[in-house]
Amino acid sequence: MRRKIEWLIEKSLLLSAIAGILIVMLIAVFTFLEGFPFLAKYGVTNFITGKVWGPSYGEFGILSMIIGSFYVTVGALIIGVPIAVACAIFLAEMAPQRLARLFRPIIELLAGIPTVVYGFFGLIVIVGFIKAHFNVPGFSVLAASLMLAIMILPTVINISEDAIRAVPKHYKEGSLALGATHWQTIRYVILPCARSGLISAIFLGMGRAIGETMAVIMVAGNTALIPGSVLDPVRTLTINIALEMGYAYGDHSSSLFATGIVLFVLIICLNALVMRLKRRVTD
Amino acid sequence: MFNTGFKSKWMLLFIVTMLAALVVAGCGGGASDTGAKDQEPGAETALKGTLTTAGSTSVQPLSEEFAQAFMAKYPGTNVMVQGGGSSQGVKAANEGVADFGASSRNLKDEEKAYGLTEVVVCLDGIAVVVHPENKFVEDLSIEDVCKVFAGEITNWKELGGPDSKIMAVTREAGSGTRGAFEEMVMGKDAKISDTAIVQPSNGGVHQAVAGDKNAIGYLSMGYLDDKVKTVKVDGVEATVDNIKAGTYKISRPFIYMYKGEASPLLQAFMDYCLSDEGQAIVAKHYITVN
Numbered sequence: 001m002r003r004k005i006e007w008l009i010e011k012s013l014l015l016s017a018i019a020g021i022l023i024v025m026l027i028a029v030f031t032f033l034e035g036f037p038f039l040a041k042y043g044v045t046n047f048i049t050g051k052v053w054g055p056s057y058g059e060f061g062i063l064s065m066i067i068g069s070f071y072v073t074v075g076a077l078i079i080g081v082p083i084a085v086a087c088a089i090f091l092a093e094m095a096p097q098r099l100a101r102l103f104r105p106i107i108e109l110l111a112g113i114p115t116v117v118y119g120f121f122g123l124i125v126i127v128g129f130i131k132a133h134f135n136v137p138g139f140s141v142l143a144a145s146l147m148l149a150i151m152i153l154p155t156v157i158n159i160s161e162d163a164i165r166a167v168p169k170h171y172k173e174g175s176l177a178l179g180a181t182h183w184q185t186i187r188y189v190i191l192p193c194a195r196s197g198l199i200s201a202i203f204l205g206m207g208r209a210i211g212e213t214m215a216v217i218m219v220a221g222n223t224a225l226i227p228g229s230v231l232d233p234v235r236t237l238t239i240n241i242a243l244e245m246g247y248a249y250g251d252h253s254s255s256l257f258a259t260g261i262v263l264f265v266l267i268i269c270l271n272a273l274v275m276r277l278k279r280r281v282t283d
Numbered sequence: 284m285f286n287t288g289f290k291s292k293w294m295l296l297f298i299v300t301m302l303a304a305l306v307v308a309g310c311g312g313g314a315s316d317t318g319a320k321d322q323e324p325g326a327e328t329a330l331k332g333t334l335t336t337a338g339s340t341s342v343q344p345l346s347e348e349f350a351q352a353f354m355a356k357y358p359g360t361n362v363m364v365q366g367g368g369s370s371q372g373v374k375a376a377n378e379g380v381a382d383f384g385a386s387s388r389n390l391k392d393e394e395k396a397y398g399l400t401e402v403v404v405c406l407d408g409i410a411v412v413v414h415p416e417n418k419f420v421e422d423l424s425i426e427d428v429c430k431v432f433a434g435e436i437t438n439w440k441e442l443g444g445p446d447s448k449i450m451a452v453t454r455e456a457g458s459g460t461r462g463a464f465e466e467m468v469m470g471k472d473a474k475i476s477d478t479a480i481v482q483p484s485n486g487g488v489h490q491a492v493a494g495d496k497n498a499i500g501y502l503s504m505g506y507l508d509d510k511v512k513t514v515k516v517d518g519v520e521a522t523v524d525n526i527k528a529g530t531y532k533i534s535r536p537f538i539y540m541y542k543g544e545a546s547p548l549l550q551a552f553m554d555y556c557l558s559d560e561g562q563a564i565v566a567k568h569y570i571t572v573n
Contacts, residue, residue, distance in 0.1 A: 247457030
């Protein structure tokens with residue numbers, strides 16, 4: 001009886017694992033099937049390096065969106081990561097127990113806010129702020145980056161904090177015993193030891209930023225042009241799909257799936273890059 | 284011993300619950316499936332069964348109201364409303380994917396060639412709107428509206444206002460409202476500029492225009508309120524009367540279309556939409572056709 005139950009549990013766990021992989025495969029296959037015929041017809045290079053997006057007159061160039069996604073994501077990381085890592089150091093190393101116990105659930109709450117609510121906040125507060133201070137419409141790379149920076153905070157903070165806490169205690173004790181100050185210990189012992197975890201944290205934040213759609217659609221302005229400055233409106237790859245899917249048909253619809261393929265490949269490349277980076281760092 | 288027994292019992296319970304959930308989910312799907320297709324024999328003939336429609340998301344809210352009222356009046360009927368966009372609606376009607384399609388713009392020439400039967404159920408105006416604090420623009424010629432959206436006029440001072448940049452707000456490619464606006468304002472030669480801010484819905488355009496003093500946009504009439512100011516076009520205000528009289532130029536029909544002979548149920552639905560009762564629903568937000 002016991003063995004049978006063991007067997008049953010083992011197999012059901014295996015089944016769950018397979019289901020997870022199968023779903024990823026299904027999504028990939030579906031996206032490729034829908035988008036590939038279009039890519040073959042229009043040409044991958046034309047598609048990726050084309051600067052004009054005008055589906056109603058047969059122009060499908062997504063260069064501006066690839067660059068847009070890049071700008072917005074990098075902007076979010078530049079603003080968000082220093083804050084998040086500093087916050088993680090504070091929580092793991094400096095904050096008194098009671099304060100940390102108060103802070104952590106609040107930060108986790110940040111992760112639970114629906115993205116549309118973030119978008120609405122961004123539209124009213126961030127766009128309004130930029131509009132008031134820079135005399136521009138406000139829908140911009142900066143607005144999108146600022147909002148994404150807030151949205152990636154919980155992810156990056158939580159994982160960074162875990163990574164910092166995972167550094168063996170005797171490293172820290174050893175450093176302090178040698179006469180290093182607390183900050184020197186953090187800077188030269190703890191952070192270098194935790195860097196693999198920190199890279200994971202940053203990457204997960206980046207994944208979140210690149211994939212975010214609903215919130216950025218509300219603050220980015222969505223023009224399909226390469227932004228000339230951080231105050232210009234921008235359209236990312238995800239925005240392009242979500243914005244136009246509702247009405248698209250024929251080539252237009254396939255081109256959006258092709259946008260999905262580009263996004264998919266981009267994320268796989270990033271993933272691979274980070275894996276390699278992590279391995280190099282830990283070696 | 285007790286301990287392992289206890290644990291495996293929990294695990295068993297877990298698995299049983301999962302299976303039960305699966306079974307329930309399966310049954311649920313089956314039940315609704317048969318429910319939709321069941322036709323009770325013997326009852327009053329004709330008005331039983333299911334109609335499906337797909338198409339313009341601008342028409343969708345109206346279709347849903349029609350459907351609810353129709354189903355309440357004729358129990359046993361079921362009208363399922365889906366979105367997808369005007370182009371999808373035409374395609375769905377032509378290919379028989381849906382019983383009838385919905386479009387929020389006139390059919391294009393190549394779409395006319397399908398030979399679909401068109402029923403205009405109501406009219407909708409597209410109003411040009413600016414921020415309420417914009418005091419200097421009351422009336423624009425259709426050419427000026429075209430130039431603003433084409434990016435030829437980029438500063439309010441060219442229209443008699445202060446020296447500040449115009450923020451044009453448009454809809455995304457494929458949108459029926461954008462399609463109608465392009466057809467009636469931009470004409471064949473002009474294109475809406477790439478530099479215009481793009482919003483994914485009427486609500487988004489409304490929000491963007493209401494929040495920026497330098498903004499100009501266009502909206503379906505159902506979305507007008509005091510947070511945006513409606514501009515006269517060629518001296519004519521965007522009102523129900525002016526659209527009915529044909530003096531306000533930027534208006535479009537909401538069209539239902541179907542292929543071939545209408546089934547009795549479909550015919551009943553179309554008749555209902557055009558009846559006084561149906562048009563009373565239209566009158567709440569749009570412009571009646573009779």
